[in-house]
Amino acid sequence: MIDMMIFSRREQEVVVLRQYSGELAGKMSQEKWVYHCLKSSREAEDFLRENPMLDMACMDIAGKGGVERAEKVRQRNRHAYLILIADQGISPALYMRPGIMAGSLLLRPLSLEQIRRVLGEAFREFCREFEREDRKASFVVETREGRWRIDYGQINYFESREKKICLRTDSREISFYDTMDRLEQELSEEFVRCHRSFLVNRRKIRRYLPGKNMVELQDQSQIPVSRSYRGRIREQLV
Numbered sequence: 429m430i431d432m433m434i435f436s437r438r439e440q441e442v443v444v445l446r447q448y449s450g451e452l453a454g455k456m457s458q459e460k461w462v463y464h465c466l467k468s469s470r471e472a473e474d475f476l477r478e479n480p481m482l483d484m485a486c487m488d489i490a491g492k493g494g495v496e497r498a499e500k501v502r503q504r505n506r507h508a509y510l511i512l513i514a515d516q517g518i519s520p521a522l523y524m525r526p527g528i529m530a531g532s533l534l535l536r537p538l539s540l541e542q543i544r545r546v547l548g549e550a551f552r553e554f555c556r557e558f559e560r561e562d563r564k565a566s567f568v569v570e571t572r573e574g575r576w577r578i579d580y581g582q583i584n585y586f587e588s589r590e591k592k593i594c595l596r597t598d599s600r601e602i603s604f605y606d607t608m609d610r611l612e613q614e615l616s617e618e619f620v621r622c623h624r625s626f627l628v629n630r631r632k633i634r635r636y637l638p639g640k641n642m643v644e645l646q647d648q649s650q651i652p653v654s655r656s657y658r659g660r661i662r663e664q665l666v
Contacts, residue, residue, distance in 0.1 A: 442467055
């Protein structure tokens with residue numbers, strides 16, 4: 429499953445970008461694609477407030493807050509492929525920088541030839557990278573619905589529930605078959621076991637509540653801490 433955001437304040441651009449993106453995805457990928465098409469700054473702000481998982485984004489950075497929105501997408505989706513849409517009056521120094529790490533640029537006025545060329549190059553690079561199995565700092569989930577590649581920074585915790593593992597982000601829950609013991613061995617040191625049924629992203633821990641035997645995460649959810657894992661949790665918070 430691949431999530432792509434397409435945002436432009438010019439409605440016709442959204443229509444054309446969605447059309448070509450769908451054609452390229454069908455030719456170059458076997459994955460299921462979900463497109464989030466946004467046509468106003470308010471729609472974009474509301475969408476990003478939900479902290480969505482994005483694999484690819486084609487976004488308009490012209491106008492107030494445009495560059496900041498691109499930075500927000502990059503901060504929350506470290507491995508997303510970003511295609512920026514810019515006006516010629518915007519200095520490249522504002523958007524061609526490490527905090528955004530754009531992969532491609534569409535420069536207005538947009539022509540069909542430019543869209544075909546830039547999107548074609550972007551999709552080839554994205555699909556080649558997506559197929560790599562050695563990407564660090566991301567977790568691959570395969571279910572009947574498709575395959576997700578999720579940045580570790582997007583994951584709040586894993587929970588063992590009803591003979592499945594549930595991966596929880598701010599905006600989504602994905603269930604798949606696995607065991608907590610195997611996950612604990614596979615995952616990086618960013619994750620810590622706090623209970624036989626929970627594996628938590630230690631960067632998401634806001635505080636430890638010893639009186640309740642819980643850890644509180646940044647989204648204010650509370651995860652149980654069992655007696656055998658209390659020492660490990662205290663060490664992580666030192």
